[in-house]
Amino acid sequence: MHSRRKFIQKSITGGAVITAGLPLFNINSNAAQLQKDLLGHGDFQYRVEKNWSKAERSKHPVNNCHEMVLDKTNRLILLTDHPKNNVLIYDTSGKILDSWTLGFSGAHGLSISAESGEEFLFITDTGLGKVVKCTMDGKILMELDHPGKIGAYNEQAFYRPTETAIGPNGDIYVADGYGSQFILQYDQAGQFIRKFGGDSFLQPDKFKQAHGVAIDYRDPANPTLLCSARIKNTFKRFTLDGEYLEDIYLPGAFISRPVLDEQNLYSGVCFGMEDGNYNMHLNKGFVTILDENNKVISNPGGTRPTYNNGKLDLMLQEEAVFKHCHDVCLDRDKNLYVCQWNADGVYPYKLHRV
Numbered sequence: 001m002h003s004r005r006k007f008i009q010k011s012i013t014g015g016a017v018i019t020a021g022l023p024l025f026n027i028n029s030n031a032a033q034l035q036k037d038l039l040g041h042g043d044f045q046y047r048v049e050k051n052w053s054k055a056e057r058s059k060h061p062v063n064n065c066h067e068m069v070l071d072k073t074n075r076l077i078l079l080t081d082h083p084k085n086n087v088l089i090y091d092t093s094g095k096i097l098d099s100w101t102l103g104f105s106g107a108h109g110l111s112i113s114a115e116s117g118e119e120f121l122f123i124t125d126t127g128l129g130k131v132v133k134c135t136m137d138g139k140i141l142m143e144l145d146h147p148g149k150i151g152a153y154n155e156q157a158f159y160r161p162t163e164t165a166i167g168p169n170g171d172i173y174v175a176d177g178y179g180s181q182f183i184l185q186y187d188q189a190g191q192f193i194r195k196f197g198g199d200s201f202l203q204p205d206k207f208k209q210a211h212g213v214a215i216d217y218r219d220p221a222n223p224t225l226l227c228s229a230r231i232k233n234t235f236k237r238f239t240l241d242g243e244y245l246e247d248i249y250l251p252g253a254f255i256s257r258p259v260l261d262e263q264n265l266y267s268g269v270c271f272g273m274e275d276g277n278y279n280m281h282l283n284k285g286f287v288t289i290l291d292e293n294n295k296v297i298s299n300p301g302g303t304r305p306t307y308n309n310g311k312l313d314l315m316l317q318e319e320a321v322f323k324h325c326h327d328v329c330l331d332r333d334k335n336l337y338v339c340q341w342n343a344d345g346v347y348p349y350k351l352h353r354v
Contacts, residue, residue: 005252011174030193034352044289044298046232046336046351048321051096051264051349057298060085060099065339065348067110067257068329071119071136076263076329076337077108078348079110079123086123090333100138104128107210109175109212109257120133122164126178142190143172150192152184163257165213167240168223177211183227185242201232205244208232213241213242213258218292231280248251248294252315253302254280255288261330263292268325268338269302272317279284285322285352287338288315300336300351322349 030312034047055207055249062080069077075097076090089098106127113120120141124131133142146151161184168171170188181199184190208231216226216237223239224245235248255272272284286302296305297310301321305310306313323343327337336351 004294017325018083020272025126027137027261032091037319037323038354039300039319039351040042040287040289043187044300045354046300047171047354049350049352050346052095052337052350055088059347060088060096061347062347064326064341064343065346066108066341067327068337068339068348069090069110069112069121070329070331071112072114074332074339076331077110077112077136078339079107081105087121092333092335094135098137100139102132102134102140109161109163111164113170117169122166122172124161124164124174126160126162129179130162131172131174142231144172144186145188145192145193147184147195149174152182152195153180162210162291163212163305164226165215165226165268167215171240173213173215173225175210175213177207177228177230179210181207181210183210183225183238183242194242195207196238197227202221204247205236205238207236211255214258214260215317216258216260216265218263220259226260228255228257228267230254230256235265235267236346239323248290250288250315251312252278253286253288255324256328257329259328261334265290266330266336268328268329269315269317270324270326270341272302273314275314275316282342283323285325286315286317286319286341287322287325287328287336293309 039047056241063259067079078088083103083105085099088100096256104125106125108126109124111122129142134140146154158179160178163175165173172186174184182195182197184195198206211230212228215226227236232331237245253269259266269286271280287300289298303316303318324341326341327339334353337348
């Protein structure tokens with residue numbers, strides 16, 4: 001990796017950038033408008049391409065770009081909350097391949113799963129309180145029952161689901177991150193199994209804004225559930241049956257969902273802090289990357305991660321590249337695609353790994 005980086009840096013001094021799986025680009029060319037300065041730290045450094053998306057706003061407008069996943073054919077599936085096009089499908093060059101909509105104005109969470117080699121999407125709408133399973137071209141196959149109708153919640157409880165994750169046996173985990181702060185577990189057919197979590201700032205097995213959820217397969221023999229507790233600046237780990245195991249505390253980072261790739265954990269930081277003011281602040285987003293031991297190793301757009309006596313120091317935005325990072329997606333070359341909320345309708349930025 002280090003020799004590869006030295007070679008790339010020598011190439012940069014000659015006026016070009018080489019990234020894995022990509023042709024040569026001049027930094028100032030219109031082909032790929034890459035920022036000159038690197039973002040990130042250590043072996044996880046990137047050049048930003050803000051104008052990666054080739055979408056035309058007249059045809060494919062967006063409000064917020066909430067989440068993105070990669071399918072088995074290397075297409076990037078983007079979820080937006082614009083009812084004209086909930087889903088935009090890209091290739092890695094930023095070209096639009098397809099689009100479709102469910103008419104959801106609160107489309108928020110997007111997960112992809114495979115059954116017998118066929119892929120499906122799970123989409124949440126926070127405003128409608130809906131979780132649907134659909135085909136890759138937008139045909140709805142299943143809608144989960146509202147928890148108030150099946151005895152999981154009382155009828156007055158808030159339900160605003162933000163995210164889903166699909167377990168190894170097909171179980172569906174729904175994060176009610178803008179509602180009552182539970183993780184709700186359903187079987188593959190949509191039958192309710194259990195709920196866990198709930199709303200508490202102090203209790204370790206409970207949440208404040210259970211925004212995201214993902215299956216952690218980094219220990220293949222013992223997959224677990226990682227859940228975001230955004231207001232606690234924490235990922236919480238549970239067994240697949242809902243037993244609380246541990247916290248991963250990320251001081252200063254109001255994180256979005258956990259994204260696992262090989263042995264690393266990625267997340268968009270949607271809100272940040274200011275040094276000396278530990279409240280949630282707007283327009284302070286960055287990306288954070290953790291290693292297999294859940295130690296932060298890079299913060300693209302943020303301060304260098306430092307540990308003192310084993311404890312992670314406060315992390316802050318260092319460069320105002322991002323406003324509110326809502327999700328991160330990786331392609332096969334380990335480039336990042338950063339989706340943003342409340343960022344003046346920008347399309348995803350591509351971060352080319354160097």
